[in-house]
Amino acid sequence: MELYALLKVIWWLILGVLLAGLAVMVGMDMGIGAALRYFGRTDGERRAVLNMIGPHWDGNQVWFILGGGAVFAAWPMIYATAFSGLYVVMLLLLWSMIVRPLGFEYRSKLPSPVWRSTWDWGLCVSGLLPMVIFGAAIGNMLLGVPFHFNWRLESWYTGSFISLFNPFAILCGLMSLSLALYQGSAMVMNRGEGAVRTRASALGAVSGIMALVLFTAGGLWVARLPGYVVTAGDDPSGPAMPLHKTVAVTAGAWLHNFTAHPVLWLVPALTYVSVLAGTWALRRGWSHVAWWLGAAGWIGTIGTVGAAMFPFMMPSSSNPSQSLTVWDASSSQTTLLWMLGWTVVFVPIILTYTSWAFWVMRGKVTPERVEGDDHAY
Amino acid sequence: MHDLDAVLALSRWQFAVTALYHFLFVPLTLGMTFLLAAMETVYVTTGRQIYRDMAQFWGKLFGINFALGVATGLTMEFQFGTNWSQYSSFVGDVFGAPLAIEGLMAFFLESTFVGLMFFGWDRMSRGKHLLVTYMVALGSNLSALWILIGNGFMQSPHGAVFDPATMRMELTSFSNLIFNHDAQAKFVHTSIAGYVTAAVFVAGISGWYMLHRRHMELAKRSFRMAVLFGVFASVGVISLGDALGFIDGTREPAKLVAMEAMWHTEQPPVAFNLIAFPSQKQQRNLYALRIPGLLTPLVTRTMDTVIPGADEVEKQAMERMRNGIPAVLALKTLSADPSDSGALAEFRKHQKDMGYALLLERYAPDLAAATPHDFRKAARDVIPDVAIVFWSFRVMVVAGFALLFYLGVATVCSLNNRVQDRRWLLKIAPWFIPVPYLACEAGWLVAEMGRQPWTVYGLLPTWLSVSTQSVGSMVFSLTGFVLIYSVFIVVEMYLMLKFIRRGPDNHVAAPLAH
Amino acid sequence: MIVLRMLLYSIITLVILVLVILLGQKGAWYFAWVLGTVMMVLIAAAGAALLDTQEESGRKQ
Known part of the structure; x- marks a missing residue:
């Protein structure tokens, strides 16, 4: 394989890793935000829950950035x-996400119950909506998005806003929300005690099962969906130019990679095994194990989508031959190489200090402890 | 319906509004983090509790500001894709890299450690916490570094070349991208402008406390540290601003035309327009107060270099448009058939002026049939809005010198340890808080309005950078931003003022009222 | 004593300031930023320490 093609594949894998990082870390925070009013019934409990991720939400959000x-x-x-192309959806995502920093930082600054309750709802929406949109976006990638290019690669989106919220996309959105709730519950169990922990255990188990049901339904659906196949052109080491290939649309084509390489079935299997085992672990109270199993569940889910679509990244439903693939949508070799260098140096450093931050802040967070702490949210 | 003019105008407004709004919160973050680190350094070295109180109190105000900085920063990352997608695919290979490195190197550092800075006071040793605070300061300034490297490329594109095979700019030299002179000077200028902002903020509030004889010990020390920090920073801002003006003057002659309202090329040494009322339509100054012979030495460091005025810049632009047309036509052929070697040779011959032909394309969609009238219209576009750039520049410069003067006087008073008795100084101190903000915003107007009609100077016109959105979507998003951002600023100002009034004694989050 | 110390600080500051401006003209701006930032933080910190000394000597008198 030529260097350029290899770099494209590496960057496709790195994108998967980053998406997994985003799903696990941001998903956890958003799951907690979405279910904040359920985890905590009193103000003290809610503050305790918020402060479990208080020192970390900002760092976690960088996975998204x-x-x-x-x-x-x-x-x-x-x-x-x-x-x-997804303009309005992106703005809804953005607007719901920018409420979050303020929710964390401002909520407990004033004693008014109305003030706090308003921010609690804000945190709920800014956890729930983005997770549904992330999932729905992935769902729409599997369906293909109606866009095309003109001669100078100006992209034109020809679909409507509403069509992005089709049943399949919503199913994917709910699946991603379920996993986020699971991950958030595991975190709340890690750091919570008493009633909060009991509620988290119940929600975590329900959402774990929900995620598996939705994952199965999505899988069966995908098997029937029209998939995309490159029939000519698209040289793996060619320049990043999506106008010179032909693509066919065939029902069930998203399973071609799995039939060609049966070993890929291990990827969806990872999701089943880890989420099932994780749900069981949650019920047993082994929330730390359940948290890591949830992370593995995310990796399996994102990996399954990637394995099904490869080499496609963003198929065009209105002009399939202009779909964007791993081979024709990347940066130049120089940029990919430089960026790989920066990534190889900095990701281990990031993982090190992030782990250190979690270790420093380890331990239970209780309402009493939050009340006594000057710096708590 | 795709109405280019309306979508372009609305997209520019949206970017301007959200970027200027974002920059209301950035400068304080850039400077306050280092001031907090300085306060904590004194705490750790001397062990005096008061410095810990200072770091915690100012940290609280920093936190209120920081949350909005984070929130509005997200918007900026989205908008390159949502509203400027043509720009993003045209320069993504170059511009995307600093943005991604910003995440890797700076945001993770800043955001992970800011949590520990707020929550970790009792969880680690003093030394470790101090290190954490320094990491936050370093992280926030490094993020400014990388985004300004991106901006530097837009002002003065180095380290990349257009590749007809992929229809975009491709990175050729990473070091040219990083060590771009515009990026270097702009980073230092912007970063320490943030220091000045934070210094004036802390000094203003401390002054107000001293005026009301509140928190004297804390206020005196905060004032001293802030003004010392700020006075050197303001010297640096002015020195680097001068360097930046020199760089932009040589690389972006049209920006210099607008900054100095120079409509005509004159015999050097040229007079400096102290005050002018420029008319874009008539291409002249309706009124100008001039200092003879000052401009040439100021911007060229010589007495005899000719500075091109608007007339000369337009003439050169027209020449380059004419020369660039074959490049665009060849590019169209290459898009359909990349193997056409004749078209490729033709493209290479005219490549350097392609951007100017793209500028013309706005008025002449069929470039081969462009009329002299189209050329004149496009050439007029090459000169940015002179009145806005000219006056923003003057506001920034006057504010800069006013701040230097104020901080200098304040430093002397503070070093004498008499500042608490200088009531006039304490009275004006809070009124100086808005001045650096005004200067920062004006500075961005000069930088970005002054670069028009380009997003990437000389290569990609703004009109070709915008996404293909509908007017309806644009109205929707702009309305949404205005509504949300208005609520945010009200909430932020309310909390900020409340916590300033409450002061440092009571910084515990209150339990819920019943 | 205090006057002497202040004089010392000012001289150090002036030297560094001239250095920074000279470097600024040369174009080594990133380096100037590192140097300048360290200097500003240290001077601010030194200024606070000086204030403590001033207060103490004021109290003694």
């Missing part, structure tokens, strides 16, 4: 086409 930045740097055409 880095995900966006990495798509921009390594897959600029996908960044440009997806963000502009």
Whole structure:
């Protein structure tokens, strides 16, 4: 394999890793935000729950920012086409996400119950909506999005806003929300005590099962969906130019990679095994184990979508031959190489200090402890 | 319906509004983090509790500001894709890299450690907490570094070349991208402008406390540290601003035309327009107060270099448009058939002026049939809005010198340890808080309005950078931003003022009222 | 004593300031930023320490 083609594959894998990081870390925070009013019934309990992720939500959110930045740097055409095409959805995502920092920082600054309750609802929406939109976005990638390019690669989106919320996309959205609730519950159990912990255990188990049901339904659905196959052109080491290939649309084509390489079935199997085992672990109270199993469940889920679609990244339903693939939507070799260097150096450093931050803040967070702490949210 | 003019105008407004709004929160973050680190350094080295109280109190105000900085920063990352997708795919190979590195190197550092800074006071040793605070300061300034490297490329594109095979700019030299002079000077200028902002903020509030004889010990020390920090920073801002003006003057002649309202090329040494009322339509200054012979040495460091005025810049632009047309036509052929070697040779010959032909394309969609009238219209576009750039520049410069003067006087008073008795100084201190903000915003207007009509100077016109959105979507998003951002600023100001009034004695989050 | 110390600080500051401006003209701006930031933080910290000394000597008198 030539260096350029290899770099494209590596960056496709890195994108998967970043998406998994985003799903696990941001998903956990959003799951907690979405179910904040359920986990905590009293103000003290809610503050305790918020402070479990208080020191970490900002760092976790960088997985999302880095995900966006990495798509921009390594897959600029996908960044440009997806963000502009899904304009209204992106804005809803953005607007719900920008409430979150303020929710964390401002909520407990004033004693008024109305003030706090308003921010609690804000945190709920800014946890729930983004997770549904993330899932729905992935769902729409599997369906294909109606866009095309003109001669100078200006992208035109021809679908409607409402069509992005089709039943399949909503199913994917609910699946992602379920996993987020699971991950959030595991975290609340890690750091919570008493009634809060009991509630988290119940919600975690329900959402784990929900995730598996939705994952199965989604899988059966995908098997019947029209998938995309490159029939000519698209040289793996060719320049990033999506206008010179032909693509066919065939029902069930998203399973072709699995039939060609049966070993790939291990990827969805990972989701089943880890979420099932994780749900069991949650009920047994082994929430730390359940948290890591949830992370594995996310990796399996994102990996399954990636394995089904490869080499497609953003198929076009209105002009399939202009779909964006791993081979024709990446950055130049120079950029991919430089960015790989930066990633190899910095990701281990990031993982090190993030782990240190979690270790420093380890231990139970209780309402009493929050009341006594000057710096708590 | 796709109405380019309306979508372009609305997209520019949206970006301007959200970027200027975002930059209301950035400068304080850039400077306050280092001030907090300085306060904590004194705490750790001397062990005096008061410095810990200071770091915690100012940290609280920093937190209120920081949350909005984070929130509105997200918007900026989205908008390159949502509203400027053509720009993003045209320069993503170059511009995306600093943005991603910003995440890797800076945001993770800043955001992970800011949590520990707020929550970790009792969880680690003093030394470790101090290190954490320094990491936050370093992280926030490094993020400014990387985004300004991106901006530097837009002002003065180095380290990349257009590749007809992929229809975009491709990175050729990473070090040219990073060590771009515009990026370097702009980073230092912006970062320490943040220091000044934070210094004036802390000094203003401390002054107000001293005026009301509240928290004297804390206020005196905060004032001293802030003004010392700020006075050197303001020297740096002015020195780097001068360097930046010099760089932009040589690389972006049209920006210099607008900054100095120079409509005509004159015999050097040229007079400096102290005050002018420029008319874009008539291409002249309706009124100008001029200092003879000052401009040439100021911007060229010589007495005899000719500075091109608007007339000369337009003439050169027209020449380049004419020369660039074959490049765009060849590019269209190459898009359909990349193996056409004749078209490729033709493209290479005219490549350097392609951007100017793209500028013309706005008025002449069929470039081969462009009329002299189209050329004139496009050439007029090459000059940015002179009145806005000219006056923003003057606001920034006046504010900069006013701040230097104020901080200098304040430093002297503070070093004499008499500041608590200088009531006039304490009275004006809070009124200086808005001045650096005004200067920062004006500075961005100069930088970005002054670069028009380009997003990437000389290469990609703004009109070709915008996404293909409908007017309806644009109205929807702009309305949404205005509504949400208005609520945010009210909430932020309310909390900020409340916590300033409450002061440092009571910084415990209150239990829920019943 | 205090005057002497202040004089010392000012001289150090001036030297560094001139250095920073010279470097600024040369174009090594990133380096100037590192140097300048360290200097500003240290001077602010030194200024606070000086204030403590001033207060103490004021109280003694």
